[in-house]
Amino acid sequence: MVEVKLLSGALGAEVTGINLKDSSNENCKKINDLLLEHKVLFFRNQNITSEEHINLANFFGPLERHVYVKGRDKYPEIVRIIKGPNEKHQWGETWHTDVSYNVRPTKVIILRSIKIPPVGGDTMFSNMEVAYDTLDEKIKEKIKNKKAIHSSLGAAAFVEKYKEMEGNGNLDEYSNQHPIIRTHPETGKKILYVNSMYTKKILDMDQNESEDILKKIFLHQERLDFTCRFKWTENAVAIWDNRSTQHQGLTDFFPGRGLGHERIMDRIAIEGDQPI
Numbered sequence: 001m002v003e004v005k006l007l008s009g010a011l012g013a014e015v016t017g018i019n020l021k022d023s024s025n026e027n028c029k030k031i032n033d034l035l036l037e038h039k040v041l042f043f044r045n046q047n048i049t050s051e052e053h054i055n056l057a058n059f060f061g062p063l064e065r066h067v068y069v070k071g072r073d074k075y076p077e078i079v080r081i082i083k084g085p086n087e088k089h090q091w092g093e094t095w096h097t098d099v100s101y102n103v104r105p106t107k108v109i110i111l112r113s114i115k116i117p118p119v120g121g122d123t124m125f126s127n128m129e130v131a132y133d134t135l136d137e138k139i140k141e142k143i144k145n146k147k148a149i150h151s152s153l154g155a156a157a158f159v160e161k162y163k164e165m166e167g168n169g170n171l172d173e174y175s176n177q178h179p180i181i182r183t184h185p186e187t188g189k190k191i192l193y194v195n196s197m198y199t200k201k202i203l204d205m206d207q208n209e210s211e212d213i214l215k216k217i218f219l220h221q222e223r224l225d226f227t228c229r230f231k232w233t234e235n236a237v238a239i240w241d242n243r244s245t246q247h248q249g250l251t252d253f254f255p256g257r258g259l260g261h262e263r264i265m266d267r268i269a270i271e272g273d274q275p276i
């Protein structure tokens with residue numbers, strides 16, 4: 001029997017009674033329905049193989065190769081995210097939407113835990129539909145029909161800062177523009193689609209005003225009542241809708257607390273649509 005336990009009032013559900021080894025259309029449709037409803041799903045004790053991880057991801061669409069990070073040798077579509085035992089930092093450590101600087105940013109991510117520290121490194125998620133609904137009406141009016149520029153930070157931000165992450169040799173930087181308010185292609189809901197990691201400027205707006213509005217929006221997006229938090233255990237899987245959420249991996253690896261432990265995750269990303 002499928003059981004769904006909500007993680008917060010804003011988004012996120014921990015699901016039991018679904019086996020992720022089963023990538024049949026029927027099972028995947030069930031997962032997608034839950035995903036559209038809760039935006040991020042967590043499953044524990046799912047000892048899936050890399051092949052099963054890939055099979056599951058294939059349901060959602062074409063798999064994406066990360067622009068800067070080298071995939072695993074045998075499974076190039078899987079990026080292994082490793083935080084070394086004494087590293088303070090881990091990948092994806094401030095609020096963001098994955099690769100929003102791409103023309104077609106990631107649709108869905110399936111992240112599987114391999115090795116988890118006893119404390120630290122929880123993942124936070126935030127609901128960008130609620131962020132849109134609750135945004136100040138004057139700001140809504142100013143950003144209506146406007147686009148913003150999203151820029152990648154180059155390979156250094158993805159590889160050099162993180163000792164265990166290996167680049168794929170690409171050093172180019174990318175910029176693309178997307179609507180600030182995008183519409184979810186499956187649910188039709190409006191989403192506040194800027195993020196403090198990659199969004200640089202509102203187009204057709206004076207620089208000072210753009211900075212001022214983006215600063216206000218980023219602050220609004222940080223509201224804790226839009227979030228949920230997942231404490232990982234080994235062999236857990238998170239599946240999230242990267243179109244309607246933001247996330248961050250908390251870097252609370254402080255000496256005497258979370259430092260001195262390795263954290264390993266396997267990530268597969270599914271390519272999305274061009275935001276409209």
Ligand SMILES: [Fe+2]
Binds near residue numbers: 096098
């Ligand atoms: Fe991320």
